[in-house]
Amino acid sequence: MAVAAPPVLLRPLPPPKSAVVPMPPAVLPAAGLAGVAGALVLPVDRPGVGWLLSGLAVAAAVFLADRRSRAAGEPGPFTWRSAGWAVLALALLAVGAVRASGWLFVLCVLAAVVTGSLAVVGERTVNSVLYDMLALPVEAFRAIPWVGRGAGRFTARRDGVARRIALAVLAAAAIVGVFVPLLASADAAFAAVVDALIPELGVATLVRWCTVFAAVTLVVAGACYFLAAPPQRASADRPHRSRYGLEWTVPLTVLVLVFSVFVGVRLVVLFGGTEYVLRTSGLTAAQYARGGFWQLCAVTVLTLAIVAAALRWAPDATRADRLRQRVLLGTLSALTLVLVGSALSRMGTYQQAYGFTVLRLLVEVCELWFGAVFVCVLASLVKLRSAWLPRAAIGTAAAALFVLAVLDPERLIADANLDRAAAGKTLDDHYLAGFSADVVPVVSARLPEPLRTCVLRQVLRNDTPDGWPAWNLSRSAARDVTLGPVAGCG
Known part of the structure; x- marks a missing residue:
């Protein structure tokens, strides 16, 4: 006689964190303001001071949103270690205001993402070190439904706060749209200031603004999402091992x-x-x-x-x-x-x-x-x-990259190759001409004409004017260098 198998009881899956943890009211305006700041000042195509300003906007938004979201007297997650990681991340972004080298700044931005993630994570979690390093981009994607639910609750509030904020923003935009063009047409100096502050609008500019706004907003929201319900912290004590x-x-x-x-x-x-x-x-x-x-x-x-x-x-x-x-x-x-x-x-x-x-x-x-x-x-x-070794390794790597940026690697390489040339060895001027504006002072001071002008023209061949968010010390100083005649360049 066949016996019926007992029914299998399936345990329901827990709901996602985005459905359990409500979004604090301070997150949406803080993330939105940081997104607007990033859209206006972040130069996505080159190093510039705007990267540092965007990093400061993100750091301030995360800190203030988390502080406003906590009850009075409740301790926050940030410690002096978090502050150290945050300062290192901002220092790496500040390289864009000084050095023009593209490859160097890409490495600095990647390192800033890692150090910024560790600043938000704080103490070690039960997750892997790789997760702690990439917590910001990972949580930014995971926070999308969380932000959607929070925005829906925010716009559905009965007191009309969302409607009042929208009307205020639209009224301010209308005033700027009417009065700024009139004043710019009335005074040439004011028009020059407006042209320097506001780029020429076009489809590419609008797409860039929207993309940067979404990216910066999600980064802030992801950090707040992590802080709203952080994972369990790793224990400092480990069981002793006795085998093998x-x-x-x-x-x-x-x-x-x-x-x-x-x-x-x-x-x-x-x-x-x-x-x-x-x-x-x-x-x-x-x-x-x-x-x-x-x-x-x-x-x-x-x-x-x-x-x-x-x-x-x-x-x-x-x-x-x-x-x-x-x-x-x-x-x-x-x-x-x-x-x-x-x-x-x-x-x-x-x-x-x-x-x-x-x-x-x-x-x-x-x-x-x-x-x-x-x-x-x-x-x-x-x-x-x-247990502290992985983060020590990450910290020393980021610090080494920052020290390398301070020492100006392209200038070091150019100086060393010019020293070899002075000792009678071959100089690869084509390789030297592929560097950024960081090498302009060295080349201008040490190369004889006409090779000096030939190399400098190649270095500066793609130079375009910077708006104020893309201001960079190396590129600004390089534009003041006087070039000789073109004759003699191969």
């Missing part, structure tokens, strides 16, 4: 021995063995450096991954486990720092022989960052607490 001690000890010991032998060989080369190595290998110094740099970079990356895995999964239940972890990982990190120094030395030799480029400079900065991360690893071994 042998499986971790043997490979780490072998790796330490291999690194020790390599470092020993490098010390022999350092103290007088270089000529022997070059003679027996049949290579020049530049070829020798070129052949080993990328391998050392790969070794550094792989070692960092192994150290991170060991900190995460290697046993630490007993005092012997912790001592073994400190000795092996500490020795491995110290030896890796020697490898980082060796890689940097090889890259220096390689660049002296073949020239300085953006890619080679970025790789050097990456190697220096690896060294900083291994120093942080050594610091974490004191108490065997590594």
